[in-house]
Amino acid sequence: MDIFGNKEYKIARFFIENSDRNFNYIIWCCETGQCAVIDPLDAIEVLNVVRDNNLSIKYVINTHAHPDHISGNNPVIKVSMLSEILIHPLGLDYVAPRAKAIEDGDTVHIGKINIKILHTPGHCPEHLSLLLDDYIFVGDTIFLSGCGNTKFRGNPHDLYSSISTKLSALPDNTKILCGHEYSENNLKFALSIDPQNRETKNKLNEVKSRLSRSEFPLSTIGEERLYNPFFRLDNDAIINNLKSNYELIDDDPQSVFVKLRQLRNKW
Template identity: 30%
Template sequence: MEVYQFPCLQDNYSFLLHDPSTGATAVVDTPEVAPIEAALKEKGWKLTHILNTHHHWDHTGGNAELKARHGCVVIGPSGERKGEIPGADRAVREGDEVAVGNVVARVLDTPGHTAGHVVYHFPTEKKVFVGDTMFAMGCGRLFEGTADQMWSSIQKITAMPPDTEVFCAHEYTLSNAKFAVSVEPDNEALQARLREVEVKRAKGVPTVPTTVALELATNPFCRPDSVLLRRTLGLEGADDVAVFAETRRRKDNF
């Protein structure tokens, strides 16, 4: 599977997924039509599928126009409210499979950011498209779910093989890194990653995708068992959900 990543809106990313053996091409989320059309033209690919991770406008805003232009199949989470995924042809949930040509994704339910959020995991490709569930050194805000739900969702991603590439939907990495250092200041891997991210962003280089291994080492939302994090939060004896919830609360106010 070929993946073509490109920016949309102010800080979104969109991704074209292409199976060369069949010509099938999916786009993961549709923040903005013009960049998606430009990417399709540049690659010479025909859009056959839209894979939506959740209902927010900056992930579904291009659905109707792209479907009208290309006749593509729109796939989205069954857990979102009826009508929230524009043009939806198929609703999917955990355990379902989605084929883009000969390449198959496993769907995982990852509620927290929204009630029905899903991610698309391509195990044979070692790639997962996570929408707003996980960011590089961050996670999505809890708009419609609980900390317990989001922590369970994060664990589904971190349970994947360490070399799995994680494609996040936003370029939030620099601000996330600065927060992460504030709650785990003695994490040397995190300090080194912050320096790398500062250099990349100064040059306009994307910090997405990341990997499961990198997030386990440096993302506080993947590390509620960290002694250093718990010490900063004053939650040495708390359970993982309480640590995760307090980390999210502090990020909301950072």
């Protein structure tokens, strides 16, 4: 388990050893002990962390309603009658009971800390990202050197617009906390599209070495601009490669994004 944060709040990240390679998160206010659980899958592990740190669960926040992000909801909220599930209105039908809608621009308070809510559809229509200080919880919108698929109720045009208008607009030092650990495959795909990119090669070496020690890498929005092809839509080397080898016709950023997403689906 990794712990991030400062004197005011802590973030616990832990990896679930399933085939989907999920991450679960708990955010807590150090002064009050109130916490929010994000996308619980392994409820037993979540409740162990809650007990060990003497926390009270105020919210379960679901970035979206795919089964691997909500299936631990009920055992987690059963622990406290006062806790609630927070999800975008378009996800309400998938979760029950005690669920409340939150939308773009809302602020969620956990003890003394404030989390800003961004609506980032594309992986699915109800997808939310959560901003706490210089940490962004992106669910399945982006991953280290990649982005979410659009196979289950998703749309690549919406995903393009969420990434290019909302996530790309965050400061370079914003740390990305995503829903799955897919970094090695994503970097290998990135290298297949952008083979001369030294930053991608270096990050792949770093990621391989960390994973071999059972450590999980972290990246920032600024780093993603260097090696994530879905953030590099106006890069000449990528565009030329897609035109020469993958029948890219229009080279506007949205068409490049959609082509990259199609190629990643088949890769």
